[in-house]
Amino acid sequence: EVQLVQSGAEVKKPGESLRISCQGSGYNFIAYWVGWVRQRPGKSPEWMGIVHPSDSEIRYSPSFEGQVIISVDKSINTAYLQWSNLKAPDSAIYYCVRQVSFGSGSQNYGIDFWGQGTTVTVSS
Amino acid sequence: SYELTQPPSVSVSPGQTATITCSGDRLGDKYAHWYQQKPGQSPVLVIYQDNKRPSGIPERFSGSNSGSTATLTISGTQTLDEADYYCQAWDSGTEVFGSGTTVTVL
Numbered sequence: 001e002v003q004l005v006q007s008g009a010e011v012k013k014p015g016e017s018l019r020i021s022c023q024g025s026g027y028n029f030i031a032y033w034v035g036w037v038r039q040r041p042g043k044s045p046e047w048m049g050i051v052h053p054s055d056s057e058i059r060y061s062p063s064f065e066g067q068v069i070i071s072v073d074k075s076i077n078t079a080y081l082q083w084s085n086l087k088a089p090d091s092a093i094y095y096c097v098r099q100v101s102f103g104s105g106s107q108n109y110g111i112d113f114w115g116q117g118t119t120v121t122v123s124s
Numbered sequence: 125s126y127e128l129t130q131p132p133s134v135s136v137s138p139g140q141t142a143t144i145t146c147s148g149d150r151l152g153d154k155y156a157h158w159y160q161q162k163p164g165q166s167p168v169l170v171i172y173q174d175n176k177r178p179s180g181i182p183e184r185f186s187g188s189n190s191g192s193t194a195t196l197t198i199s200g201t202q203t204l205d206e207a208d209y210y211c212q213a214w215d216s217g218t219e220v221f222g223s224g225t226t227v228t229v230l
Contacts, residue, residue, distance in 0.1 A: 044210055047219035061218035104214050110157030110172035117166055
């Protein structure tokens with residue numbers, strides 16, 4: 001069974017740093033891209049970026065470039081999303097997701113698996 | 125930036141057909157995917173590449189995409205289909221999600 005298990009909820013103050021994680025299991029972790037999606041309360045999801053565990057190639061959505069860092073440790077089947085200077089608008093649920101591919105080509109089959117989500121609350 | 129516009133809400137009686145539209149510039153030239161999200165749960169892919177159903181998704185879910193509009197159709201809608209639905213397509217270096225549609229079955 002494919003699973004993407006994310007780290008637990010976090011409560012942080014503005015200006016603090018944070019790293020959340022996502023561990024994949026039940027499939028060949030290095031064969032799929034792992035991405036991150038933000039969903040603010042009552043809003044649509046927003047795709048942040050994606051990493052390929054085989055070679056750590058990373059692509060960021062233009063809206064999130066420079067705002068977060070995506071990384072991966074293939075030795076433990078885990079992807080990460082981190083911030084160095086959290087702000088209140090970063091409060092959201094963050095989902096890690098699996099994709100065969102992305103972009104406009106025929107290998108983009110959408111997001112076929114989603115993690116359970118990590119709630120991040122940033123408040124003074 | 126690219127926008128995908130959906131109606132905020134759709135109401136349907138049990139057993140009837142729900143139609144959800146997603147409009148975007150030349151959307152028919154792209155692949156459209158659809159997700160179902162129930163309250164407090166992660167989204168689930170229900171249609172990919174315009175009209176394909178992932179394994180485990182009921183046949184009552186179908187999709188099409190032409191011109192500037194993609195459409196998700198739920199035939200014989202059941203109460204368990206009550207959820208938010210989002211379309212998604214790729215444009216300008218990012219996956220773009222639609223504004224979302226709440227489907228109410230009553």
